[in-house]
Amino acid sequence: MEKSPSKLVPALIGGCVMGVLSSIPYINMGNCLCCMWVLLGGGVGAFFYWRQLPPGTEFSAGDGAIVGLLSGIFGALLSTFLVSFFMAIVGSGSVQDFLTGILESQSDLSPEAEDLLDELSDQEFLSPIFILIYLFFALIIDAVFGTLGGILGAAIFRKRGTPQEPTQTQGNA
Amino acid sequence: MQVMTKSSTTGDKSSRIDSKRKITVYATVLSLTLLWCVLFMSVPFLAEGNPLARKLAAVISLFFSFVCHQAAERSFHLMGHPFAVCIRCSSIYVGFLLGVILYPFIRNWNDRSLPPRKILWIGMLPTALEMGVFRLLLNVPDPFFRSLSGLILGAVVSLYTIPGLFSAFHIHQSA
Numbered sequence: 001m002e003k004s005p006s007k008l009v010p011a012l013i014g015g016c017v018m019g020v021l022s023s024i025p026y027i028n029m030g031n032c033l034c035c036m037w038v039l040l041g042g043g044v045g046a047f048f049y050w051r052q053l054p055p056g057t058e059f060s061a062g063d064g065a066i067v068g069l070l071s072g073i074f075g076a077l078l079s080t081f082l083v084s085f086f087m088a089i090v091g092s093g094s095v096q097d098f099l100t101g102i103l104e105s106q107s108d109l110s111p112e113a114e115d116l117l118d119e120l121s122d123q124e125f126l127s128p129i130f131i132l133i134y135l136f137f138a139l140i141i142d143a144v145f146g147t148l149g150g151i152l153g154a155a156i157f158r159k160r161g162t163p164q165e166p167t168q169t170q171g172n173a
Numbered sequence: 174m175q176v177m178t179k180s181s182t183t184g185d186k187s188s189r190i191d192s193k194r195k196i197t198v199y200a201t202v203l204s205l206t207l208l209w210c211v212l213f214m215s216v217p218f219l220a221e222g223n224p225l226a227r228k229l230a231a232v233i234s235l236f237f238s239f240v241c242h243q244a245a246e247r248s249f250h251l252m253g254h255p256f257a258v259c260i261r262c263s264s265i266y267v268g269f270l271l272g273v274i275l276y277p278f279i280r281n282w283n284d285r286s287l288p289p290r291k292i293l294w295i296g297m298l299p300t301a302l303e304m305g306v307f308r309l310l311l312n313v314p315d316p317f318f319r320s321l322s323g324l325i326l327g328a329v330v331s332l333y334t335i336p337g338l339f340s341a342f343h344i345h346q347s348a
Contacts, residue, residue, distance in 0.1 A: 032242040034265060061287050062340030094195045141239050151337030
């Protein structure tokens with residue numbers, strides 16, 4: 001029985017794509033378009049996994065999902081690190097602008113919500129609390145959308161004529 | 174004969190385990206998708222509530238700011254407050270939820286293969302058209318087409334997600 005290729009390296013590549021694109025100021029706005037960079041990272045991971053497969057080997061959606069999930073976890077860790085790095089270099093002005101943008105877009109936001117955003121805006125953004133909150137949110141979002149990206153990648157990259165998974169037709173549930 | 178009986182018993186047992194696992198995966202996906210939709214739709218209601226609820230609304234808005242531009246003029250409003258995500262994102266998520274709910278009726282529950290690739294392209298087409306034609310070329314905001322295209326995209330993606338997750342959890346047998 002042939003051993004399946006490692007998922008770690010493709011996931012690291014996908015995670016790097018996801019993490020870098022999600023953290024560079026302005027380019028990271030692409031995530032506002034249905035988490036584009038996160039989906040792309042999961043898809044890139046799936047693509048590199050597919051390239052490692054021997055010819056004629058089936059690329060199952062499950063493998064795509066696992067590669068996408070791992071890419072999401074790596075991407076979240078990398079983007080948290082890079083966001084902290086960029087904030088250390090350029091300052092937290094861009095984050096404050098972003099929060100102000102949210103505040104302005106939510107024109108009818110309650111005074112309490114405005115206070116919360118004001119409190120956040122006054123925070124030191126390189127504080128461990130901010131980094132932990134960012135990491136927590138990024139882990140949830142990147143894991144969910146990275147998995148989706150991996151599954152869609154598996155759906156796109158499977159070869160024509162590649163043996164499909166056996167279809168069971170014993171009736172609906 | 175004894176060997177056959179033993180193997181069919183093992184097959185039944187494995188099939189039962191698979192069936193349970195499949196239901197667990199499906200129920201988890203359904204619950205999480207429902208939670209996701211309730212979260213972004215709850216913001217207008219929470220914004221009308223007590224101070225704690227309003228703070229919660231702000232935290233939820235902050236969470237969804239990771240995935241959406243949240244422009245108020247391009248979002249659905251309830252009671253004067255926008256949802257936590259824009260019209261397109263709301264429609265994609267609701268479409269995904271509908272797809273998950275209807276999945277057992279649309280596809281063979283025991284089929285864990287992915288649908289053909291062309292269905293994915295067809296599902297993406299309305300959103301690509303809406304973004305390309307209405308948004309970039311004509312610059313005419315069309316909330317109806319935006320929601321419709323988002324609903325289609327979300328529903329189509331769910332048709333790939335569920336068999337993908339069944340496959341990820343090594344659900345092989347028919348239940």
